[in-house]
Amino acid sequence: xxxxxxxxxxxxxxxxxxxxxxxxxxxxxxxxxxxxxxxxxxxxxxxxxxxxxxxxxxxxxxxxxxxxxxxxxxxxxxxxxxxxxxxxxxxxxxxxxxxxxxxxxxxxxxxxxxxxxxxxxxxxxxxxxxxxxxxxxxxxxxxxxxxxxxxxxxxxxxxxxxxxxxxxxxxxxxxxxxxxxxxxxxxxxxxxxxxxxxxxxxxxxxxxxxxxxxxxxxxxxxxxxxxxxxxxxxxxxxxxxxxxxxxxxxxxxxxxxxxxxxxxxxxxxxxxxxxxxxxxxxxxxxxxxxxxxxxxxxxxxxxxxxxxxxxxxxxxxxxxxxxxxxxxxxxxxxxxxxxxxxxxxxxxxxxxxxxxxxxxxxxxxxxxxxxxxxxxxxxxxxxxxxxxxxxxxxxxxxxxxxxxxxxxxxxxxxxxxxxxxxxxx
Amino acid sequence: xxxxxxxxxxxxxxxxxxxxxxxxxxxxxxxxxxxxxxxxxxxxxxxxxxxxxxxxxxxxxxxxxxxxxxxxxxxxxxxxxxxxxxxxxxxxxxxxxxxxxxxxxxxxxxxxxxxxxxxxxxxxxxxxxxxxxxxxxxxxxxxxxxxxxxxxxxxxxxxxxxxxxxxxxxxxxxxxxxxxxxxxxxxxxxxxxxxxxxxxxxxxxxxxxxxxxxxxxxxxxxxxxxxxxxxxxxxxxxxxxxxxxxxxxxxxxxxxxxxxxxxxxxxxxxxxxxxxxxxxxxxxxxxxxxxxxxxxxxxxxxxxxxxxxxxxxxxxxxxxxxxxxxxxxxxxxxxxxxxxxxxxxxxxxxxxxxxxxxxxxxxxxxxxxxxxxxxxxxxxxxxxxxxxxxxxxxxxxxxxxxxxxxxxxxxxxxxxxxxxxxxxxxxxxxxxxxxxxxxxxxxxxxxxxxxxxxxxxxx
Numbered sequence: 008x009x010x011x012x013x014x015x016x017x018x019x020x021x022x023x024x025x026x027x028x029x030x031x032x033x034x035x036x037x038x039x040x041x042x043x044x045x046x047x048x049x050x051x052x053x054x055x056x057x058x059x060x061x062x063x064x065x066x067x068x069x070x071x072x073x074x075x076x077x078x079x080x081x082x083x084x085x086x087x088x089x090x091x092x093x094x095x096x097x098x099x100x101x102x103x104x105x106x107x108x109x110x111x112x113x114x115x116x117x118x119x120x121x122x123x124x125x126x127x128x129x130x131x132x133x134x135x136x137x138x139x140x141x142x143x144x145x146x147x148x149x150x151x152x153x154x155x156x157x158x159x160x161x162x163x164x165x166x167x168x169x170x171x172x173x174x175x176x177x178x179x180x181x182x183x184x185x186x187x188x189x190x191x192x193x194x195x196x197x198x199x200x201x202x203x204x205x206x207x208x209x210x211x212x213x214x215x216x217x218x219x220x221x222x223x224x225x226x227x228x229x230x231x232x233x234x235x236x237x238x239x240x241x242x243x244x245x246x247x248x249x250x251x252x253x254x255x256x257x258x259x260x261x262x263x264x265x266x267x268x269x270x271x272x273x274x275x276x277x278x279x280x281x282x283x284x285x286x287x288x289x290x291x292x293x294x295x296x297x298x299x300x301x302x303x304x305x306x307x308x309x310x311x312x313x314x315x316x317x318x319x320x321x322x323x324x325x326x327x328x329x330x331x332x333x334x335x336x337x338x339x340x341x342x343x344x345x346x347x348x349x350x351x352x353x354x355x356x357x358x359x360x361x362x363x364x365x366x367x368x369x370x371x372x373x374x375x376x377x378x379x380x381x382x383x384x385x386x387x388x389x390x391x392x393x394x395x396x397x398x399x400x401x402x403x404x405x406x407x408x409x410x411x412x413x414x415x416x417x418x419x420x421x422x423x424x425x426x427x428x429x430x431x432x
Numbered sequence: 433x434x435x436x437x438x439x440x441x442x443x444x445x446x447x448x449x450x451x452x453x454x455x456x457x458x459x460x461x462x463x464x465x466x467x468x469x470x471x472x473x474x475x476x477x478x479x480x481x482x483x484x485x486x487x488x489x490x491x492x493x494x495x496x497x498x499x500x501x502x503x504x505x506x507x508x509x510x511x512x513x514x515x516x517x518x519x520x521x522x523x524x525x526x527x528x529x530x531x532x533x534x535x536x537x538x539x540x541x542x543x544x545x546x547x548x549x550x551x552x553x554x555x556x557x558x559x560x561x562x563x564x565x566x567x568x569x570x571x572x573x574x575x576x577x578x579x580x581x582x583x584x585x586x587x588x589x590x591x592x593x594x595x596x597x598x599x600x601x602x603x604x605x606x607x608x609x610x611x612x613x614x615x616x617x618x619x620x621x622x623x624x625x626x627x628x629x630x631x632x633x634x635x636x637x638x639x640x641x642x643x644x645x646x647x648x649x650x651x652x653x654x655x656x657x658x659x660x661x662x663x664x665x666x667x668x669x670x671x672x673x674x675x676x677x678x679x680x681x682x683x684x685x686x687x688x689x690x691x692x693x694x695x696x697x698x699x700x701x702x703x704x705x706x707x708x709x710x711x712x713x714x715x716x717x718x719x720x721x722x723x724x725x726x727x728x729x730x731x732x733x734x735x736x737x738x739x740x741x742x743x744x745x746x747x748x749x750x751x752x753x754x755x756x757x758x759x760x761x762x763x764x765x766x767x768x769x770x771x772x773x774x775x776x777x778x779x780x781x782x783x784x785x786x787x788x789x790x791x792x793x794x795x796x797x798x799x800x801x802x803x804x805x806x807x808x809x810x811x812x813x814x815x816x817x818x819x820x821x822x823x824x825x826x827x828x829x830x831x832x833x834x835x836x837x838x839x840x841x842x843x844x845x846x847x848x849x850x851x852x853x854x855x856x857x858x859x860x861x862x863x864x865x866x867x868x869x870x871x872x873x874x875x876x877x878x879x880x881x882x883x884x885x886x887x888x889x890x891x
Contacts, residue, residue, distance in 0.1 A: 254559075265555055317520055
């Protein structure tokens with residue numbers, strides 16, 4: 008336990024250290040996001056640099072239409088289009104209202120530092136100061152990497168979808184950022200439901216020729232964050248993915264081919280994350296617990312038996328090719344089953360963890376990992392079989408729904424002991 | 433990426449066109465070699481030297497419309513085990529070496545009006561079970577947020593030959609191994625399901641599946657199709673609130689008349705922007721193939737409750753702490769002897785991981801379980817990518833303290849170390865060499881060497 012506590016403490020300290028280390032500078036005019044449940048993916052929208060002072064709120068208060076500055080958005084069909092006024096060409100849009108020659112006292116104020124905060128231009132000697140581009144020190148550039156998403160603004164504009172539907176109301180926003188103005192997928196899905204608009208992932212996400220989504224970008228690896236279908240690919244995903252996949256394996260196939268599932272689930276190669284070192288030695292302790300998840304990759308009678316037979320753990324007499332005897336009895340670990348394992352209760356056997364009835368009721372899958380039904384029939388068979396006739400049925404089995412359904416669906420099972428097959432009560 | 437013009441009678445027939453089709457061809461190859469030692473129960477060393485060769489042949493965009501709504505995918509596998517000896521094959525009839533198997537091969541057509549179609553060998557995985565079959569899966573998307581699946585085919589069987597690397601791992605337990613000739617007969621798979629389609633915050637599914645034999649002579653008289661598996665199943669996920677997700681699933685085994693599986697998960701993400709909470713319940717009753725007498729024994733269900741809380745410092749660092757407990761109530765036996773003790777198993781887990789720089793990572797997982805024997809696992813892992821992430825060096829140090837409750841002598845401490853080096857050439861090739869060294873106080877030092885060559889080509 009002490010080791011565990013120390014380890015957790017170390018991990019927590021490392022985590023905190025990493026947080027401090029990556030803390031970066033932020034634009035003081037970037038309005039913090041308000042009322043958002045979560046922020047857009049940094050993989051889809053890579054980190055931007057916006058060294059500007061800007062006031063969407065003031066522009067909107069003047070009832071300036073979005074297209075006045077973002078004119079290209081009306082005809083844009085690709086996310087590679089630059090829709091924000093950037094650089095010298097972009098500033099032409101600003102000049103529609105801001106006459107850069109009029110300075111800070113004008114209305115609206117139009118000095119360089121009006122938008123380029125804390126910027127002091129150093130004019131070239133042979134240029135006039137009203138030639139606002141004649142500087143030796145151009146202001147810090149905006150860096151707006153292309154989003155890793157398909158986007159056809161024109162299509163949306165033509166459908167009459169307002170900018171604010173996707174980008175939110177910016178009337179209280181100064182500098183718009185990914186965090187406060189770019190849509191999250193939940194917003195898109197309000198219309199992209201397969202009925203109003205396509206809900207095919209490839210409609211918006213970049214796909215490779217197989218149709219599956221591209222997941223690796225310079226900005227990181229795209230993976231679900233848990234907003235849909237409980238799909239968070241986090242540290243618990245290994246344990247949690249089953250429910251999501253079983254609920255809808257098509258959902259997974261948007262990114263993964265069937266090979267991806269089989270690579271782990273066909274049990275050929277040991278996944279080290281699942282089975283750490285020396286798992287072969289320690290697996291009996293796990294198997295004893297009857298972990299339900301084992302059967303996701305391993306079926307006892309077509310996985311465990313092979314190894315158990317070859318390694319001398321399984322009872323050789325159960326198999327056609329038997330004759331090796333009970334090899335485990337010579338093991339340095341002693342007999343596999345403890346003393347009293349098969350003693351009958353009537354003869355004083357104890358119905359506890361050391362008795363096979365107890366363990367079989369709790370974890371019969373472990374029995375099937377070494378034994379076929381023949382082992383059980385040795386004692387439990389009756390009638391035409393040469394068993395001892397110890398009744399294996401639970402109380403009131405003959406009148407149970409289980410008896411009726413087993414008999415009706417597959418009476419071969421009953422016939423292993425009972426011929427003719429009797430009726431249930 | 434070039435487009436390959438592939439004149440193909442098959443594809444043109446499929447598409448109903450006479451023109452040659454341009455398709456995207458994707459070929460994958462994965463070669464896995466591993467060598468390791470096992471200690472037989474009598475102390476002998478069992479050496480295993482396995483080679484697995486996968487080959488994937490995939491043809492996309494057969495309709496040549498850029499939508500990629502018609503494609504063929506396949507995966508073949510060849511396995512060999514150089515460690516199999518004549519003694520092994522003599523003792524285990526049907527144990528074979530050098531086996532070739534088909535993992536899957538199907539043609540899929542999507543968005544044919546309301547219909548999707550998949551034909552060939554395929555795997556379905558849902559709350560009924562994993563089922564690999566040769567046949568057809570038809571999906572109909574209705575314009576009312578509803579979809580409908582129907583499938584039919586023959587079960588892929590190959591698992592009754594004691595091959596741990598057989599084609600399918602998904603054949604039901606209770607098939608009796610290779611001794612049970614009855615269960616080697618072809619299984620017919622039929623099933624259907626209805627599900628919600630296009631609802632952003634909800635996804636529900638209800639289904640039914642049956643695997644049965646062709647008509648056989650029945651001990652009840654006449655002929656009968658014996659049912660190997662038949663289940664009703666369903667699942668539902670709802671995003672009730674951005675910070676509250678609920679998921680529910682279950683399956684009812686119609687052969688044994690028991691609830692074979694039930695799960696309920698509550699997830700509260702991003703609490704205070706940094707904390708995730710998860711609570712899960714799992715009810716599980718093992719069931720077997722219909723012909724198996726394992727079905728007639730009383731098998732008590734397990735009830736697992738699992739809780740986990742995660743603290744995300746940021747996108748690069750997180751830590752978690754969790755606990756679980758398992759309840760099992762021993763029922764009366766055939767002699768009506770009451771032994772209704774409530775038995776519990778429980779455990780705690782914790783850990784975390786941190787990303788270091790652009791390509792480094794380090795993490796720790798710790799897990800302690802007790803109840804049916806104690807086992808404590810400390811797993812420290814990490815890695816670093818260098819030379820623009822072309823090379824990646826990773827390692828793992830694992831310590832396991834174990835003490836089996838039933839088998840007195842099965843206790844000890846195992847220490848294992850693993851180191852792996854991988855080399856990647858863009859998305860075309862990947863090479864991995866991994867070495868695992870284990871030592872424990874029961875067996876001598878063991879080695880496992882693992883090598884992988886992964887190739888992926890678009891033509």
